[in-house]
Amino acid sequence: MSGRTPVAALSQKQWLDITASSNMPLYAILSKVSDANPLREYYIHDGNDTPVGLYRATPYADWTETMPVIVRLDEHSPFLKWVEETEHKDWGWLARSPYNFEKIVDHLRGLVKVIVPGGQEVFFRYWDGKWFAEHLRYMGDDWREVMPPFAFYWVNSESFIVHIHAQSEVKKSPWWHVPQALIDTMLEKDQQPIVHNILQFLKDEYPEIYFRFDQEMIAAKVHRIVKNNNSRKEDIIEEVLIALKQAQ
Structure with a gap:
């Protein structure tokens, strides 16, 4: 594990203003299984783009009711106000990436399932910000090997920076073996x-x-x-x- 990912508690506006200088597009990863129903809220407050399902072109492509989605956001999207004000922690998260949109989707599609100690394959709930932040804290810059596209994250008012590679090979799910120490760290908290x-x-x-x-x-x-x-x-x-x- 490399050095810890830089973490800071920032308001959404602060994070948007600081990371905007990177000129990287802004994205939202949205859960479809959160009680917050962020996809519905996105269409209520914005709806200018069509969210893309992240299980498409996988054996779970017809899981339309539960698959997470990604959508590109304008810097001043009205949906961002809902994101900032929601009390739910499992709605999803914001991020910036310099990667081509299709390449981002391909990388996330490679994380539909992961392998836990013992060899079992499980669905990876990376869209759930409630505990996704623990992965970022634990992995540090090594997170770029797991989720290569994103350099800046905003997860429940926490800001994370990952020094990513300019290019990275897309892998087919499941390939990532979740470290036991990461699981232990998460279980200590939740x-x-x-x-x-x-x-x-x-x-x-x-x-x-x-x-x-x-x-x-x-x-x-x-x-x-x-x-x-x-x-x-x-x-x-x-x-x-x-x-x-x-x-x-």
Whole structure:
């Protein structure tokens, strides 16, 4: 891991003014699974461009209701006021990039899934600013090897700078192996990401067990096991499966 990514708490206006001197276009990554419904808000307040789905040309291209999107923004887009004022932390984030738009999309498409310790492939919720910032803090400039296009980020009032390469090879998902130390760092602050990933894994790989239980009950059981277990993810999953089978 290289030096930490420079971090600063900046208002959106300060960040926009400072990074505008780079002459890099401004983009928003928007979640479709946030209660904030940022895509709806974008069309209410702006709507001048058409957001592009980031699962297109992947096996999940028809997941239109859940796939994240990217949209280019004008420097004075009315949507930015909503971004600044929303209380939600999982709506998405802002960034600047010198890369060609299609190249940006290609790189993000390569991050649909990632590989966690133990070898499981999981969907990468990079659009969720609530914990995306932890990746930037931990990886420092090495983040350019994971997400090459973006040099400036604004994530929930935090500003990040990554010294990116002029060009970078596009990779096919899944290729990135998430470091265990990064997962541990995130879990020290918030266990929700791994709870979500385990629930998604159970839903995908063990639907006959997952759909046998009330959703709130199974989420609470997973959260309780994660909270009391410092083992690797695959060990936690095994314990969850045993507990669920015993509860049948």
